Amino acid sequence: MTEYDYIIIGGGASGLLLADALGSDPFFKEKRIVLFEKQRQKGNDRTWCFWESGSGPFDALVYKKWDVIRFRGPEFERSIPMAEYTYKMIRGADFYEEYHRRLQLYPNIEVRYEAVESLEESETAAWITTTIGSYSAPRVLSSVAFQSPSSLMRPYPVLKQHFLGWFIRTEEAVFDPEAATFMDFSIPQMGNTRFMYILPFSPTEALVEYTLFSEALLQKSEYEDALKSYITSDLTEKGYEIQETEQGSIPMTVNDFTRANSAHITHIGIAGGWAKPSTGYTFWNTRKQIPKVVDALKKGNAPRLKQPFKFWHYDRLLLDVLARENPSGNRVFSMMFRSLDPELILKFLNEETSLAEDFQIINASPKGMFIRAFWKALIRSPY
Template sequence: MTEYDYIIIGGGASGLLLADALGSDPFFKEKRIALFEKQHQKENDRTWCFWESGSGPFDALIHKKWNVIRFRGPNFERNIPMEAYSYKMLRGMDFYEEYYRRLQLYPNIEVRYEAVESLEESETAAIVTTGMGSYSAPRVLSSVMFRRPKSLMHPYPVLKQHFLGWFIRTEEAVFDQGTATFMDFSVPQMGNTRFMYILPFSPTEALVEYTLFSETLLEDKEYEDALKSYISKDLTDKGYEVLETEQGSIPMTVNDFTQANSAHITHIGIAGGWAKPSTGYTFWNTRKQIPKLVHALKKGDSPRLKQPFKFWHYDRLLLDVLTRENASGNQVFSMMFRSLNPELILKFLNEETTLAEDFQIINASPKGMFIRAFWKALVKSPY
């Protein structure tokens, strides 16, 4: 059995960011580290978006950024120039290429292109098994949850942010390439929170994505039909071609994912509960969690990274509202975007606001829904 000091399972955003952080830190210079990834070459299988003030560590890789965002709700629409933030898009393909290149510069990190079949635990280590052999380490950091505790999805509700996106090219110029559509609720809600999300790259090319917050997924045809209808009705009837697609589902819950961790296994990324519960955004949260994780590893701790207390409660109430009244999402977000500075909303969603700023957000929200959710949370009403 081959032994390492640390094993990372998964070469996605969380695994690569963690491997780079360990490789570039002198503290881990003498540690043997392995990254397991089943695919040797990764295509542009996803995009990550986040908003950021000023310049940042990923700027050299950014495919496109926007300083104006568009929100479209029932009976109103806003194009909002942003001063403090830019909305940035990072393509998976560009990210993978850069970070795998970086890992080659660290002599203590080995990338093994092997699919992990199982992850077990002994008294002294975690054991990774692939079709090519077995490997052990006192600490395994996994972006895959091989065994999900039965209690993981309890006691709080679980929604999914699920989506299908098409990268399209239109025959005529239809996009304002300087404006990203953050949410367009003009699509039929059909008892759920449903919206379109558009990232334009040129007057004729954009990512158009159909997104839902709901408990269950749709059949593929339902996503496709919604995209076709929206494109022909709201964008162009002159024709278009689909260049690429992306599809995904992200859990939206405040349940404690760290209960799946153990003495020798720590989950990272979505498997670690790093997705922002109320929005599904994961990349920015991952960037914030990596330094905390590295700090814990240096101290020899078994890390339990959790969401800040007050934002956990805010997200819990919003998810309670969306679970009980799933079609109300457009009303919640519309009231906020109609009456608030959108940059304050983005700051809030990035979990960077003060209590005074939190109060502005709360005051602009539909109070009846949140009071009902708060009251039912107090009496611990079952779902």
């Protein structure tokens, strides 16, 4: 069995960001670190989006950015220039290429392209078994959950943000490349919170994504039918070509994923509960969590990362509302975007607001639904 000081499982955003952070920190210079990734070439399998003020550490990788966001509700539409924030997008293929290039510069970090089949631990270490061999380390950091997640999905509601996106090229110019459509709720809701999300790259190219917040996934044909209908009825009557696709499902819950951690195993990324519970956004949260993980490892501690207290409660109430009154999600977001500065909403979703700013968000929300959710939360009603 080959021994390391740290094993990282998974070469997605959390695994690569963590490996780079360890490799660039002199504290870990003498530590043997290995990252396991089952695919040598993942291609452009996903996109990551986030918003931030001014320049940032990922700007060299940003494929496209927008200073205007668009929101479309059932009865109104707003295109709002942003002064403070910029909405940014990174392509998966560009991210993987850059971070694998970085890892090659660290002599103490090894990348092994082997599928991990099991993860176990003893009193002194954890070990993994792959398709090729066995490896051990005192600390394993895994973006893959090897136990059934059902044991973690209680006592609070669990929804999914699930989506299918098409990168399309149209025959005619139909997109405003300077404005990203954050949410378009004009589509049929059919008993769920459903919206279209559009990231335009040029007048004829965009990512168009059909997104739902709900408990159950759809058949692939249902996502495809919704995309076809929207593109042909709302965007263009002429032809279009699908160039790439992306599909995913992200858990939306405030349940404590850190319960799956142990003395020698820490889960990271979505498996660690790093997705923002009320929106599913993960990349920016991951960026904020990585320094905390590194700091804990330098102190010899097992990382124990949890969401800030007040934002955990805000997310819990919103998820309670969406779980109990799922078709009303469009009303919740429409009321906020109709009456508030969208930059305040984005600041709130980034968990950067003050109590006074929180009150503005709460005051603009449909109070009846949240009051019902608040009282039900107090009596801990079962789901």
